[in-house]
Amino acid sequence: MIDFTTSVPVIIDLKKILDVRGNLSIIEGEKDIPFIIQRTYWIYDVPGGEIRGGHAYKTLREFVVALSGSFDVVLNNGEKEMRYHLNRSYYGLYVPNMYWRHMENFSTNSVSLILADQDYDESDYIRDFDKFKAALNG
Numbered sequence: 001m002i003d004f005t006t007s008v009p010v011i012i013d014l015k016k017i018l019d020v021r022g023n024l025s026i027i028e029g030e031k032d033i034p035f036i037i038q039r040t041y042w043i044y045d046v047p048g049g050e051i052r053g054g055h056a057y058k059t060l061r062e063f064v065v066a067l068s069g070s071f072d073v074v075l076n077n078g079e080k081e082m083r084y085h086l087n088r089s090y091y092g093l094y095v096p097n098m099y100w101r102h103m104e105n106f107s108t109n110s111v112s113l114i115l116a117d118q119d120y121d122e123s124d125y126i127r128d129f130d131k132f133k134a135a136l137n138g
Contacts, residue, residue, distance in 0.1 A: 035117035053102035069110025
């Protein structure tokens with residue numbers, strides 16, 4: 001069972017239905033991840049060596065899955081850096097708000113699925129790391 005009050009990143013195993021015709025995994029908001037899914041987007045065709053992200057959210061929470069291929073999600077809480085290597089479609093990374101994040105080391109043909117608990121809102125972004133650290137310190 002998922003602790004829906006968690007404020008730390010956590011890998012969440014998804015339901016897997018195994019079938020000789022092909023496997024199926026399921027993500028249901030407030031059942032499999034700790035929020036209602038408000039927005040879905042995906043990142044693909046990332047050129048070698050490129051980095052995506054480089055920001056934090058004041059309130060938005062995300063769940064990140066490697067649908068195909070692999071990549072690293074690098075998080076920073078203002079004190080330490082955490083690296084998560086995602087390479088399977090049957091688990092993902094829950095990322096709470098107020099974590100600086102970027103994604104790197106994309107394999108060829110990788111597809112990153114991101115589920116968010118809010119619609120896009122530019123005012124929710126913190127795009128400067130020093131401002132992020134200042135916000136953490138009040």
